[in-house]
Amino acid sequence: MPTLEICHLYPDILNLYGDRGNIISLKMRSLWRGIDVNIHNVSPGDAFYPELYDIVFMGGGQDYEQQIIHEDIVKVKGEAIKEAIENNTVFLCICGGFQVLGKYYKSSDGKETEFLGAIDLWTIGEKKRLAGNIVVELNLEMHGKDTRVAGFENHAGRTYLGKDVKPLGKVLTGYGNNGIDGFEGAVYKNTYCTYLHGSLLPKNPDFADYLLEAALKKKYGGEFSKLFEIDDTLEKLAHDTVINRLLKGLKHKNK
Amino acid sequence: MLFTLAMIAAKFLIWFLRFTGSGGTTLPGRLAAKIYPGILLRLSGKLNVILITGTNGKTTTGRIISRILEINDIPHLQNRSGANLKSGITTAFIEAASIRGNFSCIMAVIESDEAAFKTVAPLLSPKVIVVTNFFRDQLDRYGELLTTVQNVKTGISQCPNAVLVLNADDSLSSYIGREVPNKVIYYGIDGYNSSRSSADIAGADASNCIYCTEKYQYSARTYGHLGHFFCPGCGFKRPEASVACIGVNRLSLSGSDVALRFDEYEVNNSHSVQINLPGLYNVYNALAASACAKALGVPTGTIIDALGTFECGFGRMEIIEHEGRHIRLILIKNPTGFNQVIDYLFSEKKKMVIAFFINDNDADGTDISWLWDVDIELFRDLRNLVVRFYCGGIRAEDMAVRLKYAGIDPGLIFIEKNMKTIIEDSIRLLSEDETLFVLPTYTAMLEVRKLLGTEFNLKEFWK
Numbered sequence: 001m002p003t004l005e006i007c008h009l010y011p012d013i014l015n016l017y018g019d020r021g022n023i024i025s026l027k028m029r030s031l032w033r034g035i036d037v038n039i040h041n042v043s044p045g046d047a048f049y050p051e052l053y054d055i056v057f058m059g060g061g062q063d064y065e066q067q068i069i070h071e072d073i074v075k076v077k078g079e080a081i082k083e084a085i086e087n088n089t090v091f092l093c094i095c096g097g098f099q100v101l102g103k104y105y106k107s108s109d110g111k112e113t114e115f116l117g118a119i120d121l122w123t124i125g126e127k128k129r130l131a132g133n134i135v136v137e138l139n140l141e142m143h144g145k146d147t148r149v150a151g152f153e154n155h156a157g158r159t160y161l162g163k164d165v166k167p168l169g170k171v172l173t174g175y176g177n178n179g180i181d182g183f184e185g186a187v188y189k190n191t192y193c194t195y196l197h198g199s200l201l202p203k204n205p206d207f208a209d210y211l212l213e214a215a216l217k218k219k220y221g222g223e224f225s226k227l228f229e230i231d232d233t234l235e236k237l238a239h240d241t242v243i244n245r246l247l248k249g250l251k252h253k254n255k
Numbered sequence: 256m257l258f259t260l261a262m263i264a265a266k267f268l269i270w271f272l273r274f275t276g277s278g279g280t281t282l283p284g285r286l287a288a289k290i291y292p293g294i295l296l297r298l299s300g301k302l303n304v305i306l307i308t309g310t311n312g313k314t315t316t317g318r319i320i321s322r323i324l325e326i327n328d329i330p331h332l333q334n335r336s337g338a339n340l341k342s343g344i345t346t347a348f349i350e351a352a353s354i355r356g357n358f359s360c361i362m363a364v365i366e367s368d369e370a371a372f373k374t375v376a377p378l379l380s381p382k383v384i385v386v387t388n389f390f391r392d393q394l395d396r397y398g399e400l401l402t403t404v405q406n407v408k409t410g411i412s413q414c415p416n417a418v419l420v421l422n423a424d425d426s427l428s429s430y431i432g433r434e435v436p437n438k439v440i441y442y443g444i445d446g447y448n449s450s451r452s453s454a455d456i457a458g459a460d461a462s463n464c465i466y467c468t469e470k471y472q473y474s475a476r477t478y479g480h481l482g483h484f485f486c487p488g489c490g491f492k493r494p495e496a497s498v499a500c501i502g503v504n505r506l507s508l509s510g511s512d513v514a515l516r517f518d519e520y521e522v523n524n525s526h527s528v529q530i531n532l533p534g535l536y537n538v539y540n541a542l543a544a545s546a547c548a549k550a551l552g553v554p555t556g557t558i559i560d561a562l563g564t565f566e567c568g569f570g571r572m573e574i575i576e577h578e579g580r581h582i583r584l585i586l587i588k589n590p591t592g593f594n595q596v597i598d599y600l601f602s603e604k605k606k607m608v609i610a611f612f613i614n615d616n617d618a619d620g621t622d623i624s625w626l627w628d629v630d631i632e633l634f635r636d637l638r639n640l641v642v643r644f645y646c647g648g649i650r651a652e653d654m655a656v657r658l659k660y661a662g663i664d665p666g667l668i669f670i671e672k673n674m675k676t677i678i679e680d681s682i683r684l685l686s687e688d689e690t691l692f693v694l695p696t697y698t699a700m701l702e703v704r705k706l707l708g709t710e711f712n713l714k715e716f717w718k
Contacts, residue, residue, distance in 0.1 A: 012462055017394060018627030024660050062399040068468045132621065152622040154394055198624020202656050234659050237670070238652035 002224045003036040004215055007053040010061075010069050011041045014096055017154075018198030019059030022092065025201035025208050026055060032230050035216075044072035050084035054215040060095025060155075060197050073100055074116055082118045090215040091191035094200065098186065098193035099123045099157055108156075119188045120162025124178075129156045134174025134196060135246050136184045138207065139167060145206035148172065150242045151196030159195075161186055168194050173246050190214055203242070205235040258356065261291035265349045280338035284345030295341065296378045298348040298356055302332070302363045304379045305547060306372075306417075308407060309387030309428075311592050312540040313339070313366040315532070316387055319544035321364050323561040327553055330360035337618075337697070339368045341375050369403045376410035383550045384411060384437075385420040385543050389427040390479060390591045391460045393620035400460060404431065411435050420546045422539065423496040424481040430465050432494065440550055442542040443496030446514065447503045447535070448475040449482075460591075466491050477535055478598070479591045498546040500538050501525060507602050511538055517545060517555050526555065529563045533572060533602075536595045577711050580682060581605075581690040584707070586700050588619070590628035596694060597633050603640065606689040610645040610681050612674060612699035613654045619696040623650045631661040638663075642689060646670045647677045648699045674699070678706045 008023050023039060030037045042048055061069070073081070085091060085101075093101055102121040105113045131154040138147040149169070158178035161167060167177065168185025176184035177195065185194035192211065194200065201208040209227050217225035265287035272279040287294050307317050314336045324331050334347035344365055352358055367375045369389075376384065386407060391400050408431045411419065415436060421428045423443035432439040461480040463470050469488025476482035485492035502514035502525075511530045518524060530541045541562050548558045575582040587593040600607070615623050634641065644667055646654040651670050659665050671677045678693075685691050695703045 015628075017391070017622060018624030021624065021627030021657075021660070024627070028660050028662075062401065064399070064401050064468075065463075068463050152624055154622065198622065199627045199653070199657075202627070202660055203653065231665075234652065234655045234665060234668070234670075238656045241652050242650075 001034065001036055002216060002220060003038065004030055004054045004212070004219075005038050005040065005052055007040045007042055007048070007056040009042050009048075009056060009058040009073075009097070010044065011059075012043055013065045013068055014059040014061040016060040016062065016065075016095065016197060019094060021199040022057055022059070022094070022201045022208075025205075026057070026212060029205065029208055029227075029230070030212060033227055035212075035224070044069055044076075048077045048080045048084075050080045050087065050089070053084065053089060054219050055090045055092070055211065056081075056084060058091070058093045058097030058100075060097055066096050066100070070100075070113070074114065078116050078118075081116065085118050085189060085191050088190045088218055090211055090218070091193075092201075092211060093191065093193045095153075095155055095195055095197045098195065099159060101191070101193060102159065105157060119186060119191065119193070120165050121159055121186055121193075123157040123159045125157050127156070129154060130158075130175035130179050130195075131155075132174060133242070133246050134176070134184070135172040135243055136169040136174070136176070136194075136196065137172055138169040139187070140169075140210060142206060142210060145210070146204075146239070147206075148243055149196065149200065149204040149207050150239060150246065151194075151200045151203070152198060153195040154197065155195050159186075168192060190218065203235060203238045205232045205239070257291045258294065258297065259354060261287040261294055262349060262352070262354045262356065264290060265346070266354065269346065269350055280335055280346050281340065281342040282346075283349060284342035284347075287349055288342070288345055295345045295348065295375075298345075298352055299363065299379045301356070301358055302361060304363045304365055304381040305383045305385065305551075306376060306379055306381035307364070307366045307385040307387065307543075308369050308372045308410075309385075309422075310369065310390040310392045310403075310589065312387040312536060312543065315537065315540040316385060316543045316547075317364050317366045319541060319561060319565055320385075320547050322565050323544060323548045323553060323558055324362060324364070326557045326561050329362055331362035331364055332358070332360050333364045334366060336366075339366045340371045341378075344375060344379075369407060373406045373410040377413040381414060381417045383420060383547050384414060384417045385547050386422065386428050386431065387543055388422050388425045388481065388539070389461070390589060391625075392589045394622065400427075401465075404465075407431065408434060411437065418550045420543060420550060422481070422543065423494045424477060424483070424539075426461050426465060426471065426480065426484050426491070426493070429494055430491075433491075440498060440546045441494050441496045442498040442539075442546040443493065444477055444481075444500045444503075444535075444538060444542070445496065445516075446501045447477060449477055464488055464491055477539075478595065481539075495519075498542055498549060500542060503535075503538070506535060506538075507533065511535075513538060515542070515545065515559075517549055517558065521555075526559060528559050531563055531565045534595050534599045536592070575707065575711050579687045580685050582682070582685075582693065582707070582711075583690060584693045584695075584700070584703065586697065587611075587694050588697055590625050593629040593694075597630060600637060600692065601633075603690065605640070606686075607637075607641050608643050608645070608681055608685060608689055608691045609641055610647065610677055610691065610693045611651075611654045612648040612677075612693070612695035612703055613646070613650040614648045614696050614699040615650050616698045618698050623653050626653060626657045629657075631657050631663075634658070635662050641667070643681075643684075644668045645677045645681055647672065647674050648696065674702055675706055678703065678710070682710070
């Protein structure tokens, strides 16, 4: 029986609004297909084994929480995390988790914090938060599956990508990375970064399956890399309802 | 002159809004402040103000305090639930005052939104400030939790004469108590340790020390991050509580039997008290109100009376019994509150039907990701009791997905966008041995109450 080893980085600290929904989604969608899942919760001070994990998830935190993990992720786990990213491990990093993979964060008062530098991107903090519902058209080969994902963003940081880093997708409605260039998130090797926090994967089941397939393909080659269809009626309903509502512009809020 | 004009205009508007049935509570205050900007300062200066803020339990705590004052024959005014921004608070004062700005009451029990507190507190110069707790709530509206804590601290620092009533078990509230020079009365729970494993509390909102970022250790926990915390890094720890729950004998749907200590210097200081409200979170609300009453010097016996005779208010567990049908209405608004409601459902022995109404309007929080922070998985352990789940409201589908991923059989989940249909169907199909739990977010509750009101003659909420 195939098994996925999923690492949840700092689950007790980077647990902003609903981030664990993504772990629940990856786990349930695997179990429903007879794929076993082991969740490894890795906190500051715990070892990170780059060769063990098939999927690594890191969520977002408030400034205070980001500060708590900063030293651990940059100084202690940094090299091991970079190794896993370079080695094509599937990463899903959201909001704060997205920013910390970049080179640095410069706050609105000019203070610069050094980050991991695993991916060529950087973030500038500004006073006004970019918050609201968002719909993104993924820049991924999804083989006819739905490439639109819906979620909620809430970030003060504006992220900019280096020239060799591709965005995850194009903003259809909302702000995205910086509210200017119309792009959202970042893709580097098998690492997927986004500002769509909380319940991203449950409501966007095709993207969840995309990540699972990428992990299975890397681990087992062709053998298990095609997931069979499961009943996604409720998920699709939630996905379509919110996207239709937002794209009609009925409820989208620009704060 | 302008003052009188402001009073007349606002009072007319209050009457007009009531007459048209909209029950609006912010417009009159806003209008009056436009005409006479100092109106809140001038009116509130004539009364002794008790100001309540914090994430959860403001309304219930305020209502218990009001009940205690009532038993002591102390006339007071109170702002309505939800009318807790500056304009709504102003409206409450205008409503109770004469056109000349005089009052027949002597106190005001005011709840303030945490974000508005900083502005409101200095205007009201409160005699007592009660802070219930700090949990994450609607980040899209309030911003980060620590910002909220700092805002409340800033507000308090402008009221140096106020007695503070703080939750000792909440590290964020205790932090404020250490940082300001005010007199503080702490309340807390001494005789209880949660049976839930610490893994369940993984989503705690303040797991690390606010001073040194070390992870807190606990010798006892109640829920969320509340408990007897202590920081191994810098030694910051839970302060002693002078008003405390020193024993929990029974927690149930109808209420709790607890032992309370109202005063650490009293000789026979353990009192058996019945709290006429369900759940541990209401033990905290009862303690907050009791500590506030002690700050006012009210006799202990009247506090005990009030706690035993208190009736639930607006959406905080309303009970409808009608022709053999049992309906309970409980507001859900953030993960901690929702988890408390689930805990409370575990004490239910009868079969239940559960109707969720999830909206994402401004007052609900526009981000519904918080549903994923709720321990919905616990509903699996109630599978022998829950007959059906209805999902309604603007975000009905999101709730349905949440239930599915919690391992609930999708065959038991019904999505229906029309609230009226859910209310009608669920009541029509309800048998006598089943209880219908209606769990709405804030704006959904306003709609649901209207629907139930037509059916069962519920009191209008501004009464």
